[in-house]
Amino acid sequence: MVRRVLTLVVALVLLVGLAVGSLYLPMPYIVATPGVTVNTVGEFENGPVIRIEGARTYEHDGALSMVTIQYAGGPQRRLNTLEVLTGWLSPNNAVMPEELLFPADRSPEEVSERQTVQMNDSQTNATAAALNQLGIGYEAVPIVADTVEDMPAEGLVEPGDVIVEIDGEPVPTDTGEGDGDQAVGSAAVVDAVSAREPGDVVEMTVDRDGETVEVEITTAEGEDGTAAVGILIADETDFPIDVEISVGDIGGPSAGMMFALGIMDRLSEDGLTGGTRVAGSGTISADGQVGGISGIPQKMVSARRDGAEYFLVAADSCSQVADSAAYGELEVVRVETLDDAVDALETIRTGEGDLPRCES
Template sequence: MTLVVALVLLVGIGAAGLLLPLPYLVAAPGVTVNTVGELRGEPVITVEGADSYVHDEGSLSMVTVQYAGGPDHRLNFFTLVTAWLSPTQAVLPEELLFPAGRSPEEVSERQSVQMNDSQTDATAAALSQLDIDYDAVPQVAETVEDMPAHGVVEPGDVIVAVDGRTVPTSASGDDPEELVGSAAVVEWVSSREPGDPVELTLDRGGETVDVELETRRGENGAAVGVLIADDMDFPLEVEISVGDIGGPSAGMMFSLGIMDRLTEESLTGGAHIAGSGTITSAGQVGGISGIPQKMVSARRDGAEYFLVAAESCSQVFQSDAYEDLEVVRVETLTDAVGALETIRTGEGELPRCQE
């Protein structure tokens, strides 16, 4: 009798364990959106204030990852094991998408902000690539508590110069990767050794203010604890509509889509191209997570080529979709444009990720 009771309890505990919610997420292939096509009957990208072109052939698709789980909808052990055994899904710690101390609503809001910022940066990068001038005024959004700038630099200050070097606010068109606005400020400050001083010249409501700050070690080099948001002034209006998709990972494909709209000749030459990577206003393409699932989405929806940030190359070989796609490694928007030219003309070699 004791053995029977123990066995029943063991089975019951095991069954309960299978249904116990766990702090993990399941990442699966999501939707693709052709940035030079339509979504729900409306153009994904529209341009006003300049000649705009629609090319019927080819595609430049952004790809997404669909996540299941989260603090409010945790998954059980059985579901996670099933996903772990799937060749197209991945099981990830919950904190990768939902950091401790942030509610799901805050995470969603942050992803919306990242999407909006990526669209602005994508427009700036595309215009620079096309030699179209625009203005980017680096304005202080906020300062970080316990960092040197806090209490000295004020929100709304415009950073005019760094160590007497005037911050360029207008792209000249001579160099598509020229640093302007906040990109220039960040580069000039972060490139020094942490601990070195830096002098910022600020425009504070029309008054010039000079402040000297001692830098500290930040995530990407020296930092003073200033968060900057460029006040962009474009000579044309670009609107991007992708529904409720969030995050920054479509930046590169947005830039290419904008360029295709502003270029009389199609960038794709009729080829079906997908990709994923962030973009800065200076045209730097950054890595992103979820590449294996995004490659599956791209293959499923007919892509022939997949553009991936060099930083994400290590993820490429985790997907069997690698065998069905021509995967192209890029570091800048210039690289991506060059790759499209190679695809379009058939001349030259495409850069690859190396295992």
């Protein structure tokens, strides 16, 4: 009888030990939490976030804040079961598979480098979009970044080639020319190619290390059904002003829209916000398209904590809004373009008109 009791006690202790121990097993998950908020028209780490040279700038009250997410966990420091459960129980946090941020085929260093590149690209796009919105011209030269494997352009053009002409017509590169609706740079090249039927031949003139090279490319059918040649193009931009954006080691593309608005605010005699604190998140393209991003629920919490009254969100991210612990405590405004964001800020500033909501 005594032996049986001892056996049961030992078994119970072992089970309890295993249960407790399992709470500290490493798990392949990360926890996203609300991060820092940075006012793009304010200061960060003892200096202005946006510094502009070559044009008169202005300072205004209010805020146009970018918001961030902090991540706990990852391949270099895996969370245990208890930490994952704690994150899952918090209304402010989100638990997600580690591979969403750290794909198996990329090292943590490669992920960090990619986020840095995305941040730099977002700043360039933000400058281009802001200048476009303000009607300030700049030069955008289309350069081949790479070709797509097994597509027609492979082997015919090379990375670094400058696309000069399409079918004998010069590729426009000056955004200040025309009525402002003309595509320039890479956009002009894409438009010229996609306007054809798959199977048509496109003649391109490229500048390759100072030498003029003529190539003929038979188009194929792209993923969207239009003609395509398989060239990845990047614009080399030459802006009439120097814009420097400093946000420390923050990476990723999601602050693009707020950078563009911050640049516009700095260059505008009349401020965009009228003294209101506005936050937001969304990528930006050079032509002013605002793209969706993840982490909106956590970013809304960050915005609320920072005192924001309004939150600008890309239309593609609207489905995330209702999942935030800050839902109902912020005026959430849906935008698809930089022009939409500017119009929304005018409505906020003047109090006239209606704001587009994610629910509408």
